[in-house]
Amino acid sequence: MKKTLVIFYAIIIYAVAELIWWGYMLVHLNPSRKGMILGEGCMFVTVFLIGAYFLHKSLNKETKLREQQKNFLLSVTHELKSPLASIKILLQTIQKRNLTKEQILNFIDKSLLDVERLDDMVENMLLASKIDNRSYSFPKAKFNLSVLVDSIVNRLQISKCDCNQQIINAEIEPKIEITGDKFALTSVVTNLVENAVKYSSPCETVNVKLFEKDGKVYFQVADHGIGIADSEKPRIFDKFYRVGSEDTRNTKGTGLGLFIVKQVLDKHQASIKVKDNRPAGSVFEVVFGLT
Structure with a gap:
């Protein structure tokens, strides 16, 4: 994305420089039409810069969205790994050690809490996706x-x-x-x-x-x-x-x-x-x- 922005700014600078150069050449060749050339040139530059400004805002917005999506994926990965690792350790402990019934039930309760945490996260992502693509009808x-x-x-x-x-x-x-x-x-x-x-x-x-x-x-x-x-x-x-x-x-x-x-x-x-x-x-x- 940084490379794209550099190319974008380079094109803007080149276009403005070319416009100024051609304006100078036209004024030099037709001094009598200097006012008209400058007026039209200023109008063109204004419209061009306004367009460049909004394009710049759009690119920045896209950059921020990409960064947020990247952070989202990293967060989801971490959120998934943490309870899964906890469940794995608890189940392996039950499997490999000679535990009392009370200890086993305690470990199962902890595992179920992690399962509920995973379930909440999956439901959140599914609901967010359905809301985003307007496929959820909200039955009341x-x-x-x-x-x-x-x-x-x-x-x-x-x-x-x-x-x-x-x-x-x-x-x-x-x-x-x-x-x-x-x-x-x-x-x-x-x-x-x-x-x-x-x-x-x-x-x-x-x-x-x-x-x-x-x-x-x-x-x-x-x-x-x-x-x-x-x-x-x-x-x-x-x-x-x-x-x-x-x-x-x-x-x-x-x-x-x-x-x-x-x-x-x-x-x-x-x-x-x-x-x-x-x-x-x-x-x-x-x-x-x-x-």
């Missing part, structure tokens, strides 16, 4: 959102501390029902809660709230993690985009989660906004209109 039906959120929170509840404390604190108002695509909204809830856990420090509490107010349903996920700079908030829902801080680059992810969240919520006429948490971290708030 009435369902209990409270039960859905509660089941996802329980599944993602992870202990990172020696004291085995629960790091996801959930306040879920019971019997909240909405009409929507349960499969796609499962991905929304999972991605928001997983992100909050992922970008938080060990033992930091993630707060999840679901409640109804003034005829609307509110779903909030608040963390005390690294936070998101104001300059990056408008871009976090772009496909493949990941926050550019060093902390985020060291955190696993494909850049598809928030893209899926925004696309799914748009199809449900729901809104999402992100704001700063205090003293640190981020709050994502989703608002559904009751139908």
